[in-house]
Amino acid sequence: MxxxxxxxxxxxxxxxxxxxxxxxxxxxxxxxxxRACLTPEMRDFIGRRTMVFLATADSRGECDASFRAGPPGFVHVLDDRTLAYPEFRGNGVLASAGNMLENPHLGMLFVDFTHHHVGLHVNGVARLYGDTDLRSFHPTLPADAAPGGRSPEMWVHLTVEEAYIHCSKYIPHLEPAPRPTGHDAARPKDAHYFTGLTTPHADEGPAVDTSEDPARAGALLPSRSNG
Structure with a gap:
């Protein structure tokens, strides 16, 4: 065999x-x-994606799955062995980035739900960079990487080790739809969505920002002088 x-x-x-x-x-x-590097077709596929699913684990092997989204190509293809995507302020937990500090292995899954119904796995070694540090190596990164022109506070830089297809067999078809406008009174706030709470406790303080796991402060990152 x-x-x-x-x-x-x-x-x-x-x-x-x-x-x-x-x-x-x-x-x-x-x-x-x-493949041990990104083919031209893979690079083009990533450049058109608006979302990616992340898989990380800490030094004990305890896992976390997360999700990132942005405009098409928000995960930047720097070359056939390198990707980078920005992190912004969120709930302050830093679960994904914290795992990468302990265990740099990162799995990424890009999925086309609307046209060809195919996915792409990209696995490799991640390093965290402050915005200024990464731009010193890659000055072509866009300055307005977030809505509203915010600058990223952290970048995840991935050195690709393997990339391969996720077949279309069980990928559902999803139709893009506009985001609802206005307030839905029946919808709990994010901070209470899965807690069963309707209002914060008096000693709870203001509701936290529960948007995507972010990079919060460049001060948490050592300055990098090598690639």
């Missing part, structure tokens, strides 16, 4: 492939689909 190339996939993958008799099929997938 042909063994899959050991440069791709985990030891657990290969062990299960042997147990379940899928090693030859997996070897074909690794050979035909998995």
């Amino acid at each position: 042909t063994l899959p190339p050991q440069s791709f996939g985990s030891a657990g993958e290969h062990r299960l492939q042997q147990q379940l008799g899928t090693a030859e099929r997996a070897a074909r997938f690794y050979d035909q689909q998995v």
